[in-house]
Amino acid sequence: MELELSVDRSSPVPLYFQLSQQLEAAIEHGALTPGSLLGNEIELAARLGLSRPTVRQAIQSLVDKGLLVRRRGVGTQVVHSQVKRPLELSSLYDDLESAGQRPATKVIVNTVVPASAEVAAALGVAEDSDVHRIERLRLAHGEPMAYLCNFLPPALLDLDTAQLEATGLYRLMRAAGITLHSARQTIGARAATATEAERLAEEEGAPLLTMQRVTFDDTGRAVEYGTHMYRPSRYSFEFQLLVRS
Amino acid sequence: MELELSVDRSSPVPLYFQLSQQLEAAIEHGALTPGSLLGNEIELAARLGLSRPTVRQAIQSLVDKGLLVRRRGVGTQVVHSQVKRPLELSSLYDDLESAGQRPATKVIVNTVVPASAEVAAALGVAEDSDVHRIERLRLAHGEPMAYLCNFLPPALLDLDTAQLEATGLYRLMRAAGITLHSARQTIGARAATATEAERLAEEEGAPLLTMQRVTFDDTGRAVEYGTHMYRPSRYSFEFQLLVRS
DNA sequence: GTAGTTCGATTGTCCGGACATTTGCATTGA
DNA sequence: TCAATGCAAATGTCCGGACAATCGAACTAC
Numbered sequence: 001m002e003l004e005l006s007v008d009r010s011s012p013v014p015l016y017f018q019l020s021q022q023l024e025a026a027i028e029h030g031a032l033t034p035g036s037l038l039g040n041e042i043e044l045a046a047r048l049g050l051s052r053p054t055v056r057q058a059i060q061s062l063v064d065k066g067l068l069v070r071r072r073g074v075g076t077q078v079v080h081s082q083v084k085r086p087l088e089l090s091s092l093y094d095d096l097e098s099a100g101q102r103p104a105t106k107v108i109v110n111t112v113v114p115a116s117a118e119v120a121a122a123l124g125v126a127e128d129s130d131v132h133r134i135e136r137l138r139l140a141h142g143e144p145m146a147y148l149c150n151f152l153p154p155a156l157l158d159l160d161t162a163q164l165e166a167t168g169l170y171r172l173m174r175a176a177g178i179t180l181h182s183a184r185q186t187i188g189a190r191a192a193t194a195t196e197a198e199r200l201a202e203e204e205g206a207p208l209l210t211m212q213r214v215t216f217d218d219t220g221r222a223v224e225y226g227t228h229m230y231r232p233s234r235y236s237f238e239f240q241l242l243v244r245s
Numbered sequence: 246m247e248l249e250l251s252v253d254r255s256s257p258v259p260l261y262f263q264l265s266q267q268l269e270a271a272i273e274h275g276a277l278t279p280g281s282l283l284g285n286e287i288e289l290a291a292r293l294g295l296s297r298p299t300v301r302q303a304i305q306s307l308v309d310k311g312l313l314v315r316r317r318g319v320g321t322q323v324v325h326s327q328v329k330r331p332l333e334l335s336s337l338y339d340d341l342e343s344a345g346q347r348p349a350t351k352v353i354v355n356t357v358v359p360a361s362a363e364v365a366a367a368l369g370v371a372e373d374s375d376v377h378r379i380e381r382l383r384l385a386h387g388e389p390m391a392y393l394c395n396f397l398p399p400a401l402l403d404l405d406t407a408q409l410e411a412t413g414l415y416r417l418m419r420a421a422g423i424t425l426h427s428a429r430q431t432i433g434a435r436a437a438t439a440t441e442a443e444r445l446a447e448e449e450g451a452p453l454l455t456m457q458r459v460t461f462d463d464t465g466r467a468v469e470y471g472t473h474m475y476r477p478s479r480y481s482f483e484f485q486l487l488v489r490s
Numbered sequence: 491g492t493a494g495t496t497c498g499a500t501t502g503t504c505c506g507g508a509c510a511t512t513t514g515c516a517t518t519g520a
Numbered sequence: 521t522c523a524a525t526g527c528a529a530a531t532g533t534c535c536g537g538a539c540a541a542t543c544g545a546a547c548t549a550c
Contacts, residue, residue, distance in 0.1 A: 080466065
């Protein structure tokens with residue numbers, strides 16, 4: 001196996017990034033089979049005309065992604081795993097769209113309200129200060145799927161109802177220059193109340209999947225707090241957790 | 246602010262790790278307040294008698310943990326976030342114990358069975374090959390909390406019923422030298438069947454929180470597959486998702 | 491044959507330096 | 521007054537080298 005690797009030094013793309021992308025593509029494509037050794041770093045660096053730290057940086061980024069494993073004294077090998085693409089912090093809208101489900105959104109509420117104690121604590125703003133409140137019904141194939149209630153700090157972005165119905169909240173945030181970083185989520189279940197049941201076309205007492213989430217941007221600011229309710233027959237959460245060492 | 250930092254060069258602990266631990270402790274302890282600059286890398290390196298790459302490695306590890314943010318041309322600052330400790334891949338047993346709940350386990354089944362198609366696919370073993378099957382009832386304060394059904398590949402570790410009742414599965418795996426790396430989880434909800442209801446002291450049709458998980462070690466091997474059912478009144482999932490870039 | 495030892499291979503850690511890129515601010519100019 | 525320019529500061533990228541720690545396998549001794 002002679003893996004074709006090359007870097008373009010005239011490109012503004014960092015060299016280590018070029019290399020890591022090529023390696024990732026090779027793994028994804030099957031050119032590098034699970035369990036196979038990657039060849040030692042020194043030789044790889046020499047072959048590409050790069051220094052060892054640069055090669056290490058490329059490899060390390062793939063190790064962090066869980067695609068490679070390094071073993072001292074042995075070498076670096078491709079992980080032997082079914083899981084190719086770790087699931088990340090995702091948007092329900094994007095999830096549905098990439099699943100080919102043609103999502104639709106109906107905005108029920110889009111207003112500004114004083115923050116309750118709960119919302120204020122989650123967003124890190126003063127109690128009774130103004131926050132956006134939006135409530136949406138998310139549908140797929142015309143069937144209700146989830147009821148979404150979100151709160152956003154003021155002056156973060158302008159929430160146009162038409163835009164909210166055309167796309168997802170995360171996408172609007174990214175478009176407004178907000179870099180999402182992490183989210184703290186709580187997932188539970190409970191029986192539907194009468195009003196919830198009606199909104200979601202379920203019966204009273206039917207099990208609902210609930211999710212509460214606070215999303216943070218890269219500066220650690222809370223940019224969104226939400227309480228969502230999903231129909232468990234239509235949706236379940238799928239994600240990958242990594243051990244942090 | 247004169248943060249006290251020092252490294253011990255005679256220690257076998259890597260220098261970058263010593264530094265990152267001290268910085269993390271300072272953030273946790275409040276000596277470094279959110280939003281405050283960390284001082285530039287060059288000066289920090291000089292003060293500690295370290296090279297810049299070593300200091301960068303320490304800082305980078307904290308950036309990966311979400312505690313710091315770097316901005317080119319500005320500096321490195323402490324993240325302004327309520328979330329101090331990102332939740333990691335956790336064990337129900339440990340969760341309960343650290344919450345002071347004195348967990349107990351009752352082993353219902355502990356045997357070896359041929360792998361069904363579903364189990365074989367999850368664990369990456371041949372269909373009908375031998376796998377361990379354990380079913381456990383997890384209690385807290387004497388109250389049933391969850392019903393856990395797990396499958397493990399053979400010859401991974403010996404599953405002693407007494408040990409299983411004394412501690413959690415993850416802890417047994419770690420003690421056997423298995424380095425857990427990641428887990429793919431699916432969380433959903435549904436109504437309890439009659440037998441499930443009886444096991445968990447719920448009523449038939451009551452909402453249950455369900456979780457399916459495949460856990461991988463650092464070589465990418467699947468080391469555990471499980472189907473769990475939780476009483477939503479007693480337990481909910483709380484975790485933090487990071488955006489992977 | 492088996493257990494212990496040695497040795498080569500490979501990654502882990504660390505250094506000191508160089509230049510590029512981006513940011514924020516002060517200065518300058520219209 | 522306001523916008524454009526220039527400058528300093530900080531992180532981003534990259535280099536080439538050095539030594540340490542660990543693993544696996546071949547080898548040796550019993």
